Amino acid sequence: MRTRSTVPSRRVLPRRLATAAAAVALAAAGLAWPSPAAAAPTPPTLPAPVSHGITAGQLVPVAGSAPLYDVTLTTDAIYKRVDPAQPTVTPLRPSIKVRILLPTNYQTNPATPYKTLYLLHGGNGDFDDWSTQGDIASITAAAGFNQIVVMPEGGNAGWYSNWVTGTNGNIAPQWETFHMQQLVPWIDANFNTTGTKAGRYIAGLSMGGYGALRYAGRYNNLFSAAAGFSPGTNIEMPWAQSLIHGSVVQVPLAPTAPGAFIGPYSASTPNLAQYQYPLGWLWGPHQVFGPTEQWDAQNPVKLATAEKYNPYTKLALYSGTDQGDGAIHGSVVDMHNNLKAKGVYPRVCTGSGDHTWPFWKNDLADFLRYVQGQTPATCTTNPGWTLKP
Structure with missing residues (x-):
């Protein structure tokens, strides 16, 4: 909640007199009257x-x-109809948004190709989180990262994956198809990007950290650098299964603002659960519900063992060790060990910290300097964080 600041009451000059007095004062000081705010660029x-x-x-x-x-x-990928004969969630092509940060000189340098960072939000989050909570413009400016940043919608509990079978709402979300097979080439077709692996990075926080690592492992032909901030790295852990289950059952499926539902659905809708996701339909049955053979290709720790990250020269993992990040930290250590066993030595920063924005913002600032070759000697500006060998 925002509160309005208060100041002691005082006598106020009529508007015209106040304006004139201010102008005289500025002129006396040899200062120019400030020009009106510039209009937003076309x-x-x-x-x-x-x-x-x-x-x-x-x-x-x-x-x-x-x-x-x-x-x-809109795209057909987000809510893919499973059985054409059965009723389904409407609309099947909901409007979703992507937020894009362009370089400050983008329109004045039309011939300059820019690198692109895909920045993913966390669970129960939204496409604008990195700007409204993460202060993306200030972070990139301070890091000297004058490139394109793409912040796509990923669903409240989409888990950056193509769902194997349908939910009771008769849809199988195809987030991976949307992000990797549609959005990446669409961005290259509509913006002056390098269009190359060397000029394409990916990162994210929490669920988005899992998504960034998952995409980086499965699409190592698209990205040259990747990072996870408090990322999920092992979906086979019991605590991870419990977290995923809770998210896909309790969080509405709408890819809009947290708490929003598609079309006529609301918290008072009868049988609302049919429009939410039971866990078994995400990547296929897990060890609680059945075999786990389908999970290795979705699991960053297993993708590391399969050497899917070996092409990367810039790979980074960040996690706190306090409540909220404690279990995550253990899985990050596991992934780090799996990577080292395959000859990959990522930048791994850890220390006392939890699952909150102040740490993620510092993580991103560190990663941006790292990918630009600055490689800070210390890990982020989080107090006491150290670089794991």
Whole structure:
């Protein structure tokens, strides 16, 4: 909740007199009267808004922000109908958003190709989290990262995956298809990116940290650097299964603001549970519900053993050791050991810290310097954090 600040009451000059008095004071001091705030820059035109399975509108500036823009789009991938004969969630093509941070000189240097960072949000989060809570514009500016940052919707509990079978709502979300097979080429088609593996990075926090590592392992042909901030790295752990189960059963499926439901559905909708996700339908049965053979290809610790991260020269893991991150820290250590066993030595930063934004923002700042070759000697600005050998 925001509170309005109070000041002692005082006599106020009529507006015209106050304006004139201020102008005289400035002139006496040899200062110029401040010019009106500059109008928001005209958004760049998207040359291929309908392409690669995506139907999108034009960029819309985010009010009062740095060069941040939103684009609203639809795709068949998010809610894939399972049985055409059965009723399903409506609409099947809900509008979702992607927030994009453009370099400050993007429109004045049209011939310059830019690198691209895909930055993923966490569970029960939203596409704008990294700007509203993560202060992405200030972090990138301070790190000298004047490149493109793409912040896509990932679902409240989508887990950055293609769901194996349908939910009771008769849909099988295909987040991986949307992000990797549609959004990445769509961004390259509509913005002046390098369009290369060397110029493409991915990172995320919590559920998005899992998603970033999962995508990095499965699509090592697309990215040259990856990072997980408080990431899930081992989905076979009992605590991880419990967390995933809780998220997919309790969190609404709508890929909008947390707590929002699609169309007419609300918290008072009868039989609302049918529009939420039972765990067994995510990557296939796990050890509680059946065989786990399908899980290795979804699991970062197993992807490390399979040498899927070996092509990376810039790989980073960050986790606190306090409550909220304690169990995560153990799985990060496991992944670190699996990577080292295969000759991969990532940047691993740990220390006293929990599952909150102040730590994730410092993690991102460290990662941005790391990928640009600065490689800070100390791990983030989190007090007491150290670099694990």
